[in-house]
Amino acid sequence: MVLNREQFDAFRMEIATFGNIPILSKYCGIGCVFCKVHTDSYLGHYPKIPAIDKEDLVKGFEYINPNVNYVRLGAGVLVAPHTDPFLHPDIYAFIKIAADYFPTKKITTVTTGAYIKEDKIDFLKSIPNYGIDLSLITMQEQREAIIPRSARERTMYLLEHAPLNKCTLMFTGNLDDIKRDLELLYRLGVNKKVRQILVRRMEHTATSQPRLKKLSQACIDTYEECITWVKNNYPDVIFTVPILKDVFRGGNNEYFIDADERIEKQKEIIKSLPEGTFVNLICPLSGYDYFTNAFRDVPNVKTNLIENHLYGGSVSVSGLLNHKDIREQFNPEKNDVMILPNEMYNADGCDLLGEKIHELELYYNAKIILA
Missing domain, CATH: 3.40.50 (Rossmann fold)
Structure with a gap:
């Protein structure tokens, strides 16, 4: 094991609370404008963790809730939230180990896809209970402004060929963008491959950078209009519900x-x-x-x-x-x-x-x- 006692305690807490197995604290460098890590002083309460080894991983399996049907490898909510799972040198081996250990659970990795190797796609597709939770955000003109390391070509390759479990779009405040993004996903047949396509609202905190606050507020101001359109035109697409209002009924009624x-x-x-x-x-x-x-x-x-x-x-x-x-x-x-x-x-x-x-x-x- 490479984790010390303090690191393992945080590692264990993240797994038991959220079902995430944080595998390293290396900063991803993708630069997503909506990432709150750099302005979230609270996250500093938790220790950074080095790249975990197989022994840490398997020990962490003990804290997975037996009643949940998923296991997520990679970034945590509170522990190592600013990373991408595919930065870990052993990520592909870890996915296989987790899939074999939990044959009845879905193994997922939340990622923008920037670091996934195209030559590993066939290997990932060979694992029946694995799927990528792809944070697509948007493929329209604003993509590079929101995700500086956008890896646009690689992302298109993943949409066409990778084993996807979930695809998340982020409403940017521009209704035409969400229309074109959904048209793209349906044209590529992504809707037939994934468990869900999710549209979510952009959020900000009091200490977020001004650019994010501006983007987020534009999204918030027109989110109800966006969801009304999505419900009418893509009823199988689900969406986040920021507040329990009737306008958000439908889609994901959970x-x-x-x-x-x-x-x-x-x-x-x-x-x-x-x-x-x-x-x-x-x-x-x-x-x-x-x-x-x-x-x-x-x-x-x-x-x-x-x-x-x-x-x-x-x-x-x-x-x-x-x-x-x-x-x-x-x-x-x-x-x-x-x-x-x-x-x-x-x-x-x-x-x-x-x-x-x-x-x-x-x-x-x-x-x-x-x-």
Whole structure:
């Protein structure tokens, strides 16, 4: 093993929390404008990891959730987020090892494709449970402005020949771009090869570079129009849902299904509490209105909006909520029980800033339930 104790602990946490196996911390050098790594001071809490070896990899397999149907090799969410898996000298061997170890799971690598070797495509295609999650972003005129190391010709080769599991487009704010990108993918038959084509919104944080903020805001301003068009013209294409609004129903309904299931579970929990218990639901911007409407007739329940000040910008998801923001914004008059999103916590039970849940319980002198 090449990982020391501190490195392995972070490595293990990433795997157990997100299902990603981070294999090295080498900076990819692709220069994607939307990458937040260089402006995210929080990521500095985690150690950089060298290129792992086979022993590290196999040891990491022990922390994969047996209930998930995928294993991702490469960059992590928190650990080694700024790399490309194909920079690892043993990536092709690692893919085969993982595929053999988990024959019933899909092995994937999230990549722009810039470092995939064309002469390895046949080898990758020979592995039945492997597929590339290709971050295509866009193939239109803005590609080089968004992805400086765009590898346009190699990317076209991958679209035509590589074993693809997923293809992600990023809406740039230009509806014509997304139209032409989808036309390209369907003309190449990519839609018949992949598990999903995903359209996503560009996001930014308070500390993002001005160029990204401008691009992201243009995307945000017209994203609803984009998704309305996508739903009408490519109903099998899925899309990210930045906020639970009716305009985003359709496509990938999992967001609404998950929200409705969560609401039902929360209502069951609330019913089981002693009569008169006052419950505060902690909600990010992405779900606040939806959950407020769902609980409008439930007595002794209040939904509380917590904006993300840690990252700022357009960040609105529950997974990036944190104790610091809650303490700054949540000052209840009544508070017997708090219900928080379980996505706030990693596999070690810590929030983004490393605090355990009991620290928040002590601060508010209230019981906290994750649901």
